[in-house]
Amino acid sequence: MTNMSRSPFTYEIEQTEPPRKFSMPYFISFKGDGDSKKHLKHYRNTMVIYQNNDALMCKIFATTLQSEAQDWFHTLLPRSIRNFDDLSLIFTKEYSSYYLIKKKFDHLFNVKKNPKELLRDYVKRIKAEKAKIVGCNNSIASATF
Template identity: 80%
Template sequence: MVLYQNNDAFMCKIFATTLQGEVQDWFHTLPPQSIRSFDDLSLVFTKEYSSYHSIKQKSDHLFNVKKNPQESLRDYVKRFKAEKAKIVECDNSIPNAAFQK
């Protein structure tokens, strides 16, 4: 990767391929064109997943995630997944029930 350290686009694409699970879901919720460089991506990632990250939510928090009237279904699903990613050891039955509600 040292050979490509000056190619931000390539570095970002390679980084994205290493993500799995909740982290990959989080990555796909980033607003389009919000990352301008690999340094930006590194900073956002570090803030999200550092040990100083805010306390995780409980699963009942998902029942408060409502679709805004002007929000597209696609944007709502992205936001819902981002909130679900904040929950530690979340059983799938609770997010499913919250999403259906």
Template identity: 70%
Template sequence: MTNINRSPFTDEIEQAEPSREFSMPHFTSFKGDENPKSHLKHYRSAMILYQNNDVLMCKIFATTLQSEAQDWFYTLPSQSIRNFYELSLVFTKEYLSYCSIKKKSDHLFDIKKNPQESLHNYMRRFKAEKARIVGGNDSIAKTAFQAFQ
């Protein structure tokens, strides 16, 4: 059972009040079943105006967690989080298994057309994989696509 009265933040963070100028940005909630790095990027982008306020970054981040992720947050040891950097590290470590593995363009050579698969479906699957490669090389993609034949 989680103890929601116990905070993993230090007293300094826990007792700090947000400034009156603070306006809560809109966040996508993190439920514990997706890439934590993507959530951190989204969060940092939404909090760009407050990125130098470590206390605020910590306290507001906790509000973006739901379901299993919120349960996890309250299992962190009391007084264990002193800054947003530490919170980001433990968060990423906990949900690391949901991080996508970065692939290189040569991964496309592993995509083979199944015998019963239509060319249209193969092309759709190939394009989807190509889109997941950051900074992909178009000439390698073209060669890989032609290699299936």
């Protein structure tokens, strides 16, 4: 366990206790191989009623990290995090290469059926790619099919 002198949080954050009756919400863990913006958005939405409590936002966010992301967190300089904005910024910078690139409907024109692929498998792939496109309706997907 990391002692407080090695914590990336300021003393003020470390010393802050959670509010009475605080109950830990459920979070999707971030392991370092996903979209950091999506994780941050999920976290902020889940913690919306505590958004004005910077110390709590920082301390609880650290518990949502696992594996490589947890290892990264423990490499942060001691006392370098003063607030949740600082933490959010360095987190998104560290994992910016994992952002999901939003695709446009014309992406579906590039999804070709492989000669030995079953039609049902091809349709599954088309549907999976369609799900990655914001605002793609069925008529557009049908036209590209």
